[in-house]
Amino acid sequence: MEIVQYAQFGEKMYKEKLDNGLEVNILPKRGYHKTYGILTTDYGSLDNKFVPLHKTKMERVPDGVAHFLEHKLFEKKDHDAFELFGHYGADANAFTSFTNTSYLFSTASYPQKNLEILLNFVQEPYFNAQSVEKEKGIIGQEIKMYEDDIDWRFYFGMLKNLYPEHPLSVDIAGTTESISKITVENLYDCYWTFYHPRNMNLFVTGDVDPEETFELINKNQARKNFAPAEEVKRAILKYDESGQDIIPYRMLELDTQRAKAAVGVKGLDQVPAGRAGLTYKMRIEMLLWLLFSDTSANYTRLYNEGIIDDSFDFMFQLERGFHYASISSDTNDPQKFCHDIINILENAEQILKGHYQQFNLAKKELLGRQIHIMNSLEGIANQYSGHLFEGATVFDKAAVIQQMEFEDVLQACKAFIRSEAVSVYQILPKEGI
Amino acid sequence: MRTEITPGVNLTVTPNKQFKTTRIAIALIEPLDSKVLTKRMLLANVLEAASAHFPTQKAVAEKLSKMYGAGFGITVERRGNVHIMNCVFDSVNERYLADEENLFDEAFAFLKQCLFAPLVFNDAFEQETFERQKKNLGFYMQSVKDDKQLYAALSLQKNYFTDEAQRVPSFGTYEQLEKITSKELYDYYLECIAKDQIEIVVSGNVDVKECETLARELPFSKRNSFEGQLFYTQDLQMEVNEENEHQAVVQGKLDLAYNLPIFYREKGYYAALIFNGIFGGLPLSKLFMNVREKSSLAYYANSSYDSFRGFVSVQAGIQPKNKMAVQEIITKQLEDIKNGEILQNEFQDTKKALKNSFLSRLDSPTNNLDQALINILMKRNVSVQEWLQDLDAVSLDDVVEAAQKTKLQSIYFLDGEVN
Numbered sequence: 001m002e003i004v005q006y007a008q009f010g011e012k013m014y015k016e017k018l019d020n021g022l023e024v025n026i027l028p029k030r031g032y033h034k035t036y037g038i039l040t041t042d043y044g045s046l047d048n049k050f051v052p053l054h055k056t057k058m059e060r061v062p063d064g065v066a067h068f069l070e071h072k073l074f075e076k077k078d079h080d081a082f083e084l085f086g087h088y089g090a091d092a093n094a095f096t097s098f099t100n101t102s103y104l105f106s107t108a109s110y111p112q113k114n115l116e117i118l119l120n121f122v123q124e125p126y127f128n129a130q131s132v133e134k135e136k137g138i139i140g141q142e143i144k145m146y147e148d149d150i151d152w153r154f155y156f157g158m159l160k161n162l163y164p165e166h167p168l169s170v171d172i173a174g175t176t177e178s179i180s181k182i183t184v185e186n187l188y189d190c191y192w193t194f195y196h197p198r199n200m201n202l203f204v205t206g207d208v209d210p211e212e213t214f215e216l217i218n219k220n221q222a223r224k225n226f227a228p229a230e231e232v233k234r235a236i237l238k239y240d241e242s243g244q245d246i247i248p249y250r251m252l253e254l255d256t257q258r259a260k261a262a263v264g265v266k267g268l269d270q271v272p273a274g275r276a277g278l279t280y281k282m283r284i285e286m287l288l289w290l291l292f293s294d295t296s297a298n299y300t301r302l303y304n305e306g307i308i309d310d311s312f313d314f315m316f317q318l319e320r321g322f323h324y325a326s327i328s329s330d331t332n333d334p335q336k337f338c339h340d341i342i343n344i345l346e347n348a349e350q351i352l353k354g355h356y357q358q359f360n361l362a363k364k365e366l367l368g369r370q371i372h373i374m375n376s377l378e379g380i381a382n383q384y385s386g387h388l389f390e391g392a393t394v395f396d397k398a399a400v401i402q403q404m405e406f407e408d409v410l411q412a413c414k415a416f417i418r419s420e421a422v423s424v425y426q427i428l429p430k431e432g433i
Numbered sequence: 434m435r436t437e438i439t440p441g442v443n444l445t446v447t448p449n450k451q452f453k454t455t456r457i458a459i460a461l462i463e464p465l466d467s468k469v470l471t472k473r474m475l476l477a478n479v480l481e482a483a484s485a486h487f488p489t490q491k492a493v494a495e496k497l498s499k500m501y502g503a504g505f506g507i508t509v510e511r512r513g514n515v516h517i518m519n520c521v522f523d524s525v526n527e528r529y530l531a532d533e534e535n536l537f538d539e540a541f542a543f544l545k546q547c548l549f550a551p552l553v554f555n556d557a558f559e560q561e562t563f564e565r566q567k568k569n570l571g572f573y574m575q576s577v578k579d580d581k582q583l584y585a586a587l588s589l590q591k592n593y594f595t596d597e598a599q600r601v602p603s604f605g606t607y608e609q610l611e612k613i614t615s616k617e618l619y620d621y622y623l624e625c626i627a628k629d630q631i632e633i634v635v636s637g638n639v640d641v642k643e644c645e646t647l648a649r650e651l652p653f654s655k656r657n658s659f660e661g662q663l664f665y666t667q668d669l670q671m672e673v674n675e676e677n678e679h680q681a682v683v684q685g686k687l688d689l690a691y692n693l694p695i696f697y698r699e700k701g702y703y704a705a706l707i708f709n710g711i712f713g714g715l716p717l718s719k720l721f722m723n724v725r726e727k728s729s730l731a732y733y734a735n736s737s738y739d740s741f742r743g744f745v746s747v748q749a750g751i752q753p754k755n756k757m758a759v760q761e762i763i764t765k766q767l768e769d770i771k772n773g774e775i776l777q778n779e780f781q782d783t784k785k786a787l788k789n790s791f792l793s794r795l796d797s798p799t800n801n802l803d804q805a806l807i808n809i810l811m812k813r814n815v816s817v818q819e820w821l822q823d824l825d826a827v828s829l830d831d832v833v834e835a836a837q838k839t840k841l842q843s844i845y846f847l848d849g850e851v852n
Contacts, residue, residue, distance in 0.1 A: 368502025
């Protein structure tokens with residue numbers, strides 16, 4: 001058991017990689033009432049083509065399988081794991097992203113019992129044809145709910161521009177059509193390939209004793225047999241480094257009240273592996289903050305001119321295999337918005353050079369935000385990067401911010417912002433409504 | 434612990450070492466009045482945007498960044514018959530920073546400037562800031578129509594409530610907004626700052642004496658406290674009102690409203706909490722199990738209980754052709770509870786879930802502050818022990834009794850069918 005000290009924040013993390021490959025992290029938080037545990041596999045909606053365990057050929061599975069599997073894993077032969085958590089006073093949930101699937105519980109009673117339920121239900125799959133069919137109706141309604149969600153459509157609109165012909169342009173839940181094709185065999189293939197302990201990590205935080213918790217986890221894992229670990233063989237996703245596949249502009253007319261406009265920047269540069277990847281990510285976040293936060297001159301001008309309002313937002317997403325930024329707002333003048341944002345991006349380096357003071361301000365801001373996250377057990381555990389950044393935590397992020405130099409941000413700017421990587425997406429109110 | 438600073442102005446400090454941040458809230462409380470709802474929302478936005486010391490949004494943002502990403506916001510809330518305008522400042526505890534800073538004193542000073550020195554010219558809010566906030570609030574009100582679930586919930590609220598102040602959204606109406614001038618809003622501000630009941634709540638690793646010294650520096654004059662009836666009640670309507678609206682939606686949104694005259698911490702309250710949990714308020718509820726898990730008719734189907742307004746609502750996203758089927762299932766679940774068809778397991782697990790969510794809320798600084806404010810309004814604290822005991826004491830019969838008081842009043846359905 002390794003102990004990582006975060007002296008500045010008065011926290012200690014206990015970590016260990018078990019014999020079966022499962023990575024376990026425990027962060028005790030005295031004084032908290034509840035315990036939060038989250039078990040994550042390095043597998044999401046993008047992983048739709050791979051060599052299933054014990055097979056030899058690449059197979060393409062229907063879109064939305066990872067999310068479907070997440071729903072179905074709760075159902076067991078003679079019980080429902082969701083109900084079992086309920087029976088032991090825990091709230092349970094799960095979510096699927098492009099590259100991860102996570103299962104979690106939160107409880108103020110029986111933390112140990114619930115931790116066992118978590119490990120057991122995720123590690124003991126039971127899928128059957130009848131319940132797979134039944135789930136199609138529920139997930140079909142989930143997909144339809146998102147179709148009515150204008151912000152969700154807006155989000156995917158930009159992804160489709162930046163990553164056409166790439167699984168990123170498909171909804172995480174798939175489509176009504178794709179999920180209709182999902183079979184029990186698909187679920188088992190995905191399960192055995194991606195839910196091996198060596199592809200997973202467990203994070204537990206709350207009022208727990210680390211030794212006792214490790215003992216429980218070790219005993220639980222020792223009881224189970226897993227196939228010998230094999231390297232997961234995923235299809236390599238096409239990645240055009242020239243940016244030529246990017247759709248530069250698309251718009252959608254909808255029965256909506258106001259126009260929405262977004263400018264996206266696709267990352268065409270290589271993200272360094274491991275912790276350096278986290279450093280890269282934090283630099284880009286800093287870069288965007290300097291260019292677009294409400295302390296920037298650009299924001300003030302656009303806001304005062306009525307081009308943007310409080311819905312203005314900028315974000316940077318970096319996961320396994322992709323990274324991009326998006327700057328968006330509800331606006332009365334989508335053309336001017338996009339024009340001005342692109343203009344800022346094109347002159348980013350010049351703009352930055354005069355901003356050394358703001359950089360020091362931003363360091364304070366971004367550090368403070370991480371400390372705010374440390375109040376929440378969910379915040380601490382969900383910020384854990386897993387494999388992506390070699391197990392970086394929210395406390396490591398705080399350290400990266402404190403060590404950042406202005407020069408680093410300029411370098412990141414040069415690498416990331418390229419004019420051939422830019423795209424525009426707009427949702428406009430239908431004429432005559 | 435609550436201390437009177439001056440009549441109608443009180444300070445409550447809840448010291449704790451659990452969190453790495455300190456939170457200060459200054460709540461302005463007054464009886465709910467439909468005529469000023471929109472003004473209060475706009476006032477919150479205008480005061481938040483700028484002050485004489487920080488005359489631009491940029492100046493405010495820079496100040497907050499300097500204070501290590503401090504959070505500051507003014508929110509409005511309707512709770513039963515009162516309206517609360519809450520100015521909240523959230524800053525990092527200095528002990529986690531390398532530099533020597535005194536963020537706590539600065540936080541108080543910032544709130545003082547924001548509330549007592551707004552950006553004003555010639556007895557009116559500075560025109561440009563005022564107009565921009567007014568416009569943006571208008572845009573926000575319009576955009577609600579694009580959030581179909583929210584739009585359906587607001588439509589149901591409009592149909593269910595008989596009192597105007599409860600029918601309109603808590604952020605006000607466009608009709609009222611259009612008419613507000615910056616002079617009028619400033620006059621209204623003067624009225625609020627002089628007359629609203631003031632509750633200052635501080636939570637974090639803080640010193641009580643220091644809080645008191647800082648709170649006394651806020652120049653609030655004496656005023657009256659809210660003494661009216663906190664809970665909103667309305668008569669049962671003889672007929673169920675129904676509305677079916679058509680818009681360009683892919684999924685139908687079905688919303689139902691029920692009257693449940695049981696109020697926060699009053700007789701039957703804990704039973705009502707359990708009833709709502711069994712009905713649709715919790716992940717393992719009857720609505721979830723029957724509408725979603727058994728019949729695959731929805732992804733979400735749940736209920737919520739507003740114990741300050743005696744109001745239960747149900748919402749589900751469904752295919753329009755299944756409306757009658759879903760409505761029947763919902764009705765049957767309520768009937769089953771009324772007939773005592775609750776499994777012992779269901780009953781006990783619901784109690785456990787409510788206990789879990791109650792204890793979990795203690796781990797959130799936001800919830801702690803909200804709870805402190807509710808305790809103040811109720812003029813009584815309930816200890817963790819007391820809460821758990823009262824929940825435990827509820828019998829199955831109590832739950833049935835609560836269910837039997839639940840009466841359907843409104844049905845609202847939004848679908849994509851064209852007339």
